[in-house]
Amino acid sequence: MQHRIIVLGAGYTGAIAAGRLAKRLHRDDAAITLVNAEPDFVERVRMHQVAVGQDLKPRPFTEMFADTGVQLRLAKVTAVDVDRKTVAVTDADGADELAYDTLVYALGSGWNAQGVPGTAEHAYEIASRPGALRLRERLARLDAGQTVLIVGGGLTGLEAATEIAEARPDLDVALAARGGLGGWLSPKGRDHLGKVFGKLGITAYEHAAVSAVAADHVATADGRAIPAAVTVWTTGFAVHPIAQATALEVTGTGQIVVDGTMRSVSHPDVYAVGDAAMAMGAGDKPLRMSCASGTPMAWQAADSIAARLTGGKLPTAHLRYFNQCISLGRKEGLIQYVTADDRAVSAVLTGRLAAAYKEVICKGAAWGVANPTLGVPTRRHRVARDRAATGSVARATA
Numbered sequence: 001m002q003h004r005i006i007v008l009g010a011g012y013t014g015a016i017a018a019g020r021l022a023k024r025l026h027r028d029d030a031a032i033t034l035v036n037a038e039p040d041f042v043e044r045v046r047m048h049q050v051a052v053g054q055d056l057k058p059r060p061f062t063e064m065f066a067d068t069g070v071q072l073r074l075a076k077v078t079a080v081d082v083d084r085k086t087v088a089v090t091d092a093d094g095a096d097e098l099a100y101d102t103l104v105y106a107l108g109s110g111w112n113a114q115g116v117p118g119t120a121e122h123a124y125e126i127a128s129r130p131g132a133l134r135l136r137e138r139l140a141r142l143d144a145g146q147t148v149l150i151v152g153g154g155l156t157g158l159e160a161a162t163e164i165a166e167a168r169p170d171l172d173v174a175l176a177a178r179g180g181l182g183g184w185l186s187p188k189g190r191d192h193l194g195k196v197f198g199k200l201g202i203t204a205y206e207h208a209a210v211s212a213v214a215a216d217h218v219a220t221a222d223g224r225a226i227p228a229a230v231t232v233w234t235t236g237f238a239v240h241p242i243a244q245a246t247a248l249e250v251t252g253t254g255q256i257v258v259d260g261t262m263r264s265v266s267h268p269d270v271y272a273v274g275d276a277a278m279a280m281g282a283g284d285k286p287l288r289m290s291c292a293s294g295t296p297m298a299w300q301a302a303d304s305i306a307a308r309l310t311g312g313k314l315p316t317a318h319l320r321y322f323n324q325c326i327s328l329g330r331k332e333g334l335i336q337y338v339t340a341d342d343r344a345v346s347a348v349l350t351g352r353l354a355a356a357y358k359e360v361i362c363k364g365a366a367w368g369v370a371n372p373t374l375g376v377p378t379r380r381h382r383v384a385r386d387r388a389a390t391g392s393v394a395r396a397t398a
Contacts, residue, residue: 002031003309003383006087006100008077009240010036010061011044012291012369013274014106016298018070019372021104024306027069029383033098035089036061037076038129043366045291047132048160048327051139051232052167059370068373073098077107082246082267102269102305105256106298109237109275109289118213123151123233126160138230144170147227149218151210152234153177155290158193159327160232165200166329174203176218176226178235181206186344189336196328210235237289239276251278261304261314262297271305273297282320283341291365292321310381325358333358 003025007018018034025032041059050056061072075089075096080103087098111125124138125131139148148171150161157175165173175181175197181204182193197204209221217227244254249266251257256272257265258279264270274294279287287293296319303315320340327333333354337347349357 002029004099004101005030005032005104005305006098006102007032007034007104007106008080008087009106009108009274009276010034010038010041010072011106011108011274011294012365013108013294013298014104015041015061015064015369015372016295017104017106017271017273017302019065019068019369020299020302021305022065022068022070023373024302024381025309026380026382030309031071032069033071033073034061034065035073035075035077035087035098037074039074041366041369042129043362044127045362045365047126047129048156048163050129050132051126051135051160052163053136053140057366059366064370065372070372077242080105080242080246082248082270085269100269102309103271104301104305105243105270105272105276106274107240107242107276109239111233112236112238113233114235116210116213119233122213122215123231125233126156127234127237135230135232139164139168139171142168142171142229145172146229147172147174148230148232149226149228150175150232150234151213151218152236153179153181153183154234154236155324155326157234158182160234161202162196162200162328162332163330164232165202166331169201172203173201174205174226174228176205176208176210176220178209179207184344185334185336186346186348188346188348188350189334189344192334192348192350193328196332196334200329237275243272243276260300260318262301263304271301273301279319281341282318282339285341287319288342292324293319295365295368306381309383311384312381325354325361327355327358329355331355 007014021032075091079088085100089096111127113119124135150157161175182190210218211221212219213231217225239254243256244250249257255278258272258277262271275289281287307314321338321342324336335349335354335357337345
């Protein structure tokens with residue numbers, strides 16, 4: 001009897017988890033199904049590049065997972081029943097239901113309007129490919145001198161502002177940040193960021209909490225009106241709502257609460273990775289939503305599932321951070337080195353070398369997804385007979 005593993009979502013974390021499971025488990029013992037609504041991989045960390053007209057290399061899942069043993073199911077997930085251990089999906093043929101023994105939930109997140117009036121009607125987002133393509137079409141129609149305002153001073157906002165300003169020097173690009181510009185960075189990091197903004201002609205509105213978005217401007221909590229022909233909203237992410245509708249233990253924001261092996265604390269046959277999971281890192285601090293968090297979470301989950309099914313040793317690696325990699329256009333970058341719990345230290349890498357470093361990181365992440373059974377040596381283990389039966393992994397001891 002094959003142990004049925006279903007992975008929901010084929011972003012960075014879901015695709016990596018599925019590929020790593022295929023490397024760890026014998027094909028005769030485990031049936032791995034990857035469910036995703038789109039037929040190709042989306043490099044989400046490059047959506048700001050798509051928005052300014054750059055084209056990315058196509059990465060079809062049929063090619064990526066050929067001969068790996070991973071079955072691809074092109075369908076949209078509509079519900080999860082963790083008590084019946086089923087997943088409801090819809091595809092071109094209609095509705096269907098998939099049964100699992102182990103579930104890996106990696107549905108990720110989308111843009112977060114934060115409940116600000118006018119955002120959904122007037123703002124653009126780059127948390128998804130459709131959003132980036134919609135912004136791309138709008139930017140292409142802007143005349144010289146018009147204002148593009150990026151709302152949000154985090155990594156996504158900084159990358160979007162600098163990418164647009166570099167690609168379209170004829171536009172008036174601005175960024176509104178709730179705090180100071182790059183306030184979490186080291187003094188060296190903030191200084192370099194300020195220099196790049198100055199060189200690119202980007203206006204920074206600091207301590208500007210946006211309270212409403214209109215067609216031609218945004219309003220701030222302190223009464224300012226900032227002009228904007230186009231508003232790009234990058235103020236964090238909201239997780240996919242499906243988990244919150246299940247019996248899984250979730251946080252107030254809908255993230256699935258997991259232990260150190262990425263297993264749900266309420267349903268031991270469910271694992272969650274990436275933005276969908278609330279996992280703790282170094283210093284007992286929650287891991288932030290990012291590719292830097294999601295990739296090691298996917299490794300941890302896949303290795304933990306394989307260990308429990310095969311009677312192997314559970315991974316004991318503690319998830320930690322090393323740096324924050326920020327592209328500032330194609331020619332500039334900022335690598336901010338951090339402590340294990342993600343606090344900035346004085347050391348930074350800047351300039352073209354930092355831009356090249358970030359590019360290597362992005363290419364490496366995409367390569368890891370596109371080559372799921374390469375890299376780490378393949379060691380496919382047999383699933384213990386008493387654990388292959390439905391539900392047995394839930395009873396396996398940690």
